[in-house]
Amino acid sequence: MPDIVRNGVTIDDNFAEAFPMSGTGILITAPNPKWARQAALTMTGFATSVIGCGCEAGIDCEVSPQDTPDGRPGVRVLLFAMSSKDAEKQLVNRLGQCVLTCPGSAVYSTVAGEFEIKVGDAVRQFGDKWQMSKVIDGRRYWRVPVMDGEFFCEGKVGLTKKSVGGGNLLIMGADWDKTMRATEAAVSALDRVADAIAPFPGGIVRSGSKVGSQYKGMSASTNDAYCPALRGVTKSALDEDIGCVLEIVIDGLTDNAVREAMRAGLRAIIEMGPEQGAKRVGAGNYGGKLGPFHYHLKDLLP
Amino acid sequence: MKPFTFALRQEPPQRVDLSPLTPDRLAGKSIAQIEEIEIGVTRISTKVGDLFKISEGDLKNVRFEGGSTRFDLVGAKLLPGFAIHVEGDVGAQCGRLAKGGTITVAGSAGPHAASGNLGADIEIKGDAGDFLAGPLAGELAGMAGGRIIVRGKAGERAGDRLRRGILIIEGDAGEDFGARVIAGTIFCLGEARGRIGYLNKRGSIVLARGGCFGSTYVDCGAHELNFARLFARRLRNHSAQAAEVLSRRLRRYGGDTAVYGKGEILTPD
Numbered sequence: 168m169p170d171i172v173r174n175g176v177t178i179d180d181n182f183a184e185a186f187p188m189s190g191t192g193i194l195i196t197a198p199n200p201k202w203a204r205q206a207a208l209t210m211t212g213f214a215t216s217v218i219g220c221g222c223e224a225g226i227d228c229e230v231s232p233q234d235t236p237d238g239r240p241g242v243r244v245l246l247f248a249m250s251s252k253d254a255e256k257q258l259v260n261r262l263g264q265c266v267l268t269c270p271g272s273a274v275y276s277t278v279a280g281e282f283e284i285k286v287g288d289a290v291r292q293f294g295d296k297w298q299m300s301k302v303i304d305g306r307r308y309w310r311v312p313v314m315d316g317e318f319f320c321e322g323k324v325g326l327t328k329k330s331v332g333g334g335n336l337l338i339m340g341a342d343w344d345k346t347m348r349a350t351e352a353a354v355s356a357l358d359r360v361a362d363a364i365a366p367f368p369g370g371i372v373r374s375g376s377k378v379g380s381q382y383k384g385m386s387a388s389t390n391d392a393y394c395p396a397l398r399g400v401t402k403s404a405l406d407e408d409i410g411c412v413l414e415i416v417i418d419g420l421t422d423n424a425v426r427e428a429m430r431a432g433l434r435a436i437i438e439m440g441p442e443q444g445a446k447r448v449g450a451g452n453y454g455g456k457l458g459p460f461h462y463h464l465k466d467l468l469p
Numbered sequence: 470m471k472p473f474t475f476a477l478r479q480e481p482p483q484r485v486d487l488s489p490l491t492p493d494r495l496a497g498k499s500i501a502q503i504e505e506i507e508i509g510v511t512r513i514s515t516k517v518g519d520l521f522k523i524s525e526g527d528l529k530n531v532r533f534e535g536g537s538t539r540f541d542l543v544g545a546k547l548l549p550g551f552a553i554h555v556e557g558d559v560g561a562q563c564g565r566l567a568k569g570g571t572i573t574v575a576g577s578a579g580p581h582a583a584s585g586n587l588g589a590d591i592e593i594k595g596d597a598g599d600f601l602a603g604p605l606a607g608e609l610a611g612m613a614g615g616r617i618i619v620r621g622k623a624g625e626r627a628g629d630r631l632r633r634g635i636l637i638i639e640g641d642a643g644e645d646f647g648a649r650v651i652a653g654t655i656f657c658l659g660e661a662r663g664r665i666g667y668l669n670k671r672g673s674i675v676l677a678r679g680g681c682f683g684s685t686y687v688d689c690g691a692h693e694l695n696f697a698r699l700f701a702r703r704l705r706n707h708s709a710q711a712a713e714v715l716s717r718r719l720r721r722y723g724g725d726t727a728v729y730g731k732g733e734i735l736t737p738d
Contacts, residue, residue, distance in 0.1 A: 237702065238698055238702060239695075239698070296731070299671060301673070301696055301700070302614070302633055303635075303699065316693070316694065316695070317692075317696065319695040319696050
């Protein structure tokens, strides 16, 4: 089937293959946006891939004071893992080490899931019996005394097993600058989609991987078909006009969130066109047999 | 849809136990059967039909047209999702052991209102009697959930042995306000008297006008507490005055150090 061209950008007739994940998240508020963001950034550091980090996490959006429970500026963080047990462990650890420690922070549930995991009910013990519980409108909150006042944390937060991880776009361009320009535009477009995150640095990954390796015991290794510097010596997927490939990986609380995020990213890349940005967009999959969610690029075109 | 209405014909000749007249217990009964329900508490019979003219309506909303200080146990063991409104006064133990739902009383309530309440949202537009939200004799804990708001005054020992939940008194409170509180949150927006927060274990007592609470409460300084901001926002639609007090900078007194001592009294700084 011929590839599709939109505004000069070639769209591969291919699909992204994604997997079910356990998704959870918290809303962090602070006295000002700087410290809400700082807590969120610290908590979502070293959370790019479940392979080595245990979870994938990122900032979904900033929340204005009118929309947070305590009327302070907030940041919504989403966290995804391969099992609900992993998600709970990672969330509790990161909350205890990164958010509890961050000046001014407070934590609220923000994901409506079919399960709940204990966060405040675990962190409360830091209070050494000086912590106090408050039940407000049926939800339990913990007040843990800390050196700048009180750390205020909801007892339980929602978790859903209906999350999806691994939506992706492969953005291919003539050189690094142009490819990056298109990819950054796509990231800022999909940042505006609710319930979805791009967990890699700045939302972008440059070391896309394939399954398996020539070394024993390595489950993943560089995706040589998409390495421009190996074009001549490997079975390359790249034509001569491609000098750089960047990837965006997307995790979402729902199937639809991932789809909409991919759609928004694709639209931004196409709008920019090949002169300024990318020449070609593809998607990564494993043949379609491993992951139950398939996102065909041709279905996501503007 | 119109509420299921009990219109009072006459002042009850004796105290009456209205606990059978909650939506779940009335469900499936005909008017004739309801009129036969015995509500008297002495050997002299008083039946529902003797006191009330019944008009059928939406059983989720029960309305009493006219009240009396002899109406005991209104809304007792009420279940979530149902509502009871009394256009008048009620007697003792209004909302006793209610699991949920809403009860509004346009007049005043007698003693032990909201006693053992587990989740109901109760509003009393007039005054409340003694032992508001308190336990009956021999019980170890009082109210254990839900919310009660008294727009007028409350009698003595309001919030006695409160276990959980929110109690707001917009007027004055009688002697020993918040005595023996185990946990939960209680507000007095008027004057509170007596041994305030006596033997409080880990409850929060909010006094809009301060008060004298003895040397076993220890000043912990004035603070901007984040929990108070959240609490204020959640209370705004129910008691604007209580929300206003919580929005201010609050001075925290820890205590009662005569006992467990993990509770607090909060007053605007």
